[in-house]
Amino acid sequence: MLRWLLSRAAGDPRLAELAATSPLVRPLVDRFVAGDTLEDGLRAATELAAVGATLTLDHVGEYVTDEQDADAAAGAYRDLLARSAEEQLPAGISVKPTQLGLLLDRPGCKARVADLAARAAEADAHVTLDMEDHTVTEATVRLVEQAHADGATNVGCALQSALHRTPEDVRRLTRLGAGIRLCKGAYAEPAHVAWQRRVEVDRAYLEAARYLLREATYPRFATHDHRLVAAIKREAAVLGRARDSYEFQMLYGVRDDLQRTLVGDGYRLCVYVPYGTEWFPYVVRRLAERPANLAFFLRALTSGDQS
Numbered sequence: 516m517l518r519w520l521l522s523r524a525a526g527d528p529r530l531a532e533l534a535a536t537s538p539l540v541r542p543l544v545d546r547f548v549a550g551d552t553l554e555d556g557l558r559a560a561t562e563l564a565a566v567g568a569t570l571t572l573d574h575v576g577e578y579v580t581d582e583q584d585a586d587a588a589a590g591a592y593r594d595l596l597a598r599s600a601e602e603q604l605p606a607g608i609s610v611k612p613t614q615l616g617l618l619l620d621r622p623g624c625k626a627r628v629a630d631l632a633a634r635a636a637e638a639d640a641h642v643t644l645d646m647e648d649h650t651v652t653e654a655t656v657r658l659v660e661q662a663h664a665d666g667a668t669n670v671g672c673a674l675q676s677a678l679h680r681t682p683e684d685v686r687r688l689t690r691l692g693a694g695i696r697l698c699k700g701a702y703a704e705p706a707h708v709a710w711q712r713r714v715e716v717d718r719a720y721l722e723a724a725r726y727l728l729r730e731a732t733y734p735r736f737a738t739h740d741h742r743l744v745a746a747i748k749r750e751a752a753v754l755g756r757a758r759d760s761y762e763f764q765m766l767y768g769v770r771d772d773l774q775r776t777l778v779g780d781g782y783r784l785c786v787y788v789p790y791g792t793e794w795f796p797y798v799v800r801r802l803a804e805r806p807a808n809l810a811f812f813l814r815a816l817t818s819g820d821q822s
């Protein structure tokens with residue numbers, strides 16, 4: 516229920532505006548988002564690269580409602596790829612299909628993905644399509660398939676263990692050789708498409724992870740769940756997988772301790788670094804994952820202190 520309410524809040528432009536003007540919300544935003552500008556994103560990425568992590572950068576934004584915004588988002592990613600190559604950062608990009616106009620015009624979205632993939636390939640960078648709510652899952656998987664059919668093998672996507680369909684998607688994209696980021700899923704989804712209990716989502720995650728460790732060339736495990744991290748490490752060791760043949764992925768500002776330990780122990784870690792001004796839905800999803808932060812956020816939002 517709480518998750519559902521938060522997911523409604525994430526899409527509310529009035530709340531987004533309120534949050535943007537509340538100085539009390541800023542500390543929470545700063546925890547999860549590197550800053551408003553490309554320079555902020557690059558600065559955070561440079562610091563993380565210095566301690567041995569690789570990066571995937573997200574110019575935050577989603578569900579754009581006109582073509583101009585989709586073009587602007589693609590332009591922001593082009594700038595990001597150019598600057599990241601200039602700075603020689605070990606960085607790829609994470610992009611939401613609805614930010615590139617998936618819900619407006621599929622061919623246009625496909626063309627933007629193709630353009631970004633070509634530019635990323637020049638820098639040997641990976642493009643991950645973030646997975647959004649279940650209504651766009653099939654379209655997102657198809658974008659990956661179309662990219663591969665057109666030779667853009669550096670395009671992959673996230674898959675969510677919460678969804679019932681995911682085991683089939685995992686096999687489908689593994690057969691294709693596409694990069695898969697396995698995550699639990701950050702969206703409140705109905706029972707006819709998704710597991711509702713944490714224990715079910717975790718079990719599904721582990722099953723998909725085991726499949727990927729057996730079958731995939733380079734799986735990406737996005738989780739901060741220390742039990743899953745430990746299970747993946749164990750399973751990989753049993754299968755004799757080299758530590759550089761898979762990676763863990765974690766979000767900027769979440770479980771920094773675990774991030775440091777993984778790098779220190781010689782595991783690959785890729786940190787997801789979001790930046791930009793359209794951070795509201797991203798931050799609300801982080802709150803939904805960790806309700807402990809929520810009371811503080813709501814107090815800040817409703818305190819009336821807009822100074």
Ligand SMILES: Cc1cc2nc3c(=O)[nH]c(=O)nc-3n(C[C@H](O)[C@H](O)[C@H](O)COP(=O)(O)OP(=O)(O)OC[C@H]3O[C@@H](n4cnc5c(N)ncnc54)[C@H](O)[C@@H]3O)c2cc1C
Pocket residue numbers: 644645646647673675698699700701702737738739740741764765766769770786787800801802804805
């Ligand atoms: C790199 C990356 C990319 C992702 N991409 C997508 C995507 O494309 N689509 C999608 O739906 N979801 C995505 N997610 C989010 C993911 O689906 C989960 O919602 C999120 O990672 C929380 O699940 P968990 O696996 O960390 O486990 P949990 O059981 O939720 O958390 C384990 C522990 O991690 C810590 N933790 C987790 N989340 C937070 C938080 N927000 N704040 C503070 N501490 C926290 C807590 O200590 C918690 O006990 C991504 C996650 C990562 C790490």
